[in-house]
Amino acid sequence: MKFFIDTADLDEIREANAMGVLDGVTTNPTHVSKEEGTFEDIILRICEIVDGPVSAEVVGTEWQVMVEEARHISSIHEHVVVKIPITPDGLKAIKACSEEGIRTNVTLCFSPNQALLAAKAGASYISPFLGRLDDIGHVGMDLVRTIQKIYGNYGFHTQVLAASLRSPLHVVEAALAGADVATLPPDVLKKLLTHPLTNAGLERFLNDWNAWKEKQEEGVMV
Ligand code: G3P
Numbered sequence: 001m002k003f004f005i006d007t008a009d010l011d012e013i014r015e016a017n018a019m020g021v022l023d024g025v026t027t028n029p030t031h032v033s034k035e036e037g038t039f040e041d042i043i044l045r046i047c048e049i050v051d052g053p054v055s056a057e058v059v060g061t062e063w064q065v066m067v068e069e070a071r072h073i074s075s076i077h078e079h080v081v082v083k084i085p086i087t088p089d090g091l092k093a094i095k096a097c098s099e100e101g102i103r104t105n106v107t108l109c110f111s112p113n114q115a116l117l118a119a120k121a122g123a124s125y126i127s128p129f130l131g132r133l134d135d136i137g138h139v140g141m142d143l144v145r146t147i148q149k150i151y152g153n154y155g156f157h158t159q160v161l162a163a164s165l166r167s168p169l170h171v172v173e174a175a176l177a178g179a180d181v182a183t184l185p186p187d188v189l190k191k192l193l194t195h196p197l198t199n200a201g202l203e204r205f206l207n208d209w210n211a212w213k214e215k216q217e218e219g220v221m222v
Helices: 010-018 029-033 039-049 063-074 088-100 112-120 130-135 140-154 168-176 186-191 196-218
Strands: 002-006 024-026 054-057 080-085 104-109 125-128 159-162 181-184
Touching (some): 010 186, 024 181, 039 054, 054 104, 063 088, 088 104, 088 112, 112 125, 112 140, 125 140, 130 140, 140 168, 168 186, 181 186
Parallel strands (some): 002 024, 002 181, 024 054, 054 080, 104 125, 125 159, 159 181
16 A cells, blocks of 8 residues: 655655655645745645655646646656546546646545546546545545455556544555555554553563663673
8 A cells, every 4th residue: 555645745745755665646725725936836846755656736627727837837847747626627637648648636526426427538546535524424444345346357557545434443444445556644643653551561661671670780690
């Protein structure tokens, strides 16, 4: 399973990249709107930090505009994957991008049929938004399981990118469901590594070790 980080914050991205397990980055207009600088500069700087796909989203709503944006965004750096929402115009733009060899990450996916259409149009990634489905009383992870089954039935190569993940349990469930990628908010990425029993266990090992060494130095032990 690949891990992407879901932010446009350069410090967070550098910190995550330093962990050595980061495979890519996803941004969206909300993330970018929190940063300083031009859109192009922010995306370029992210691409220079992480050696992997960096999703950057179009903001046009008509398909011809989306395709123009996609051409521009994909020219920023070879790592860029263009994020396109799964609307009727978005679908046409995904198809046009696919035919031009522009990689796409299809975003705001909330149903299996949207995912099926995105794959038929040649999407590189599909991003089901699990947390937002949970927010309205659905089981978001069911969508990942269903998409995986449908893509498997027909041999689609579109990668399933579990998005809008809110907790470490979401990551476990996405992995069990066979998601190709999980994109994680920075705080969730950090939480994956921490466990109180690991900390307590290490503290005890080190205390015991240090007490033993002290006794040895005092000549108590032979
Ligand atoms: O990757 C999708 C993500 O940006 C949306 O997450 O938490 O705003 O639903 P969230």
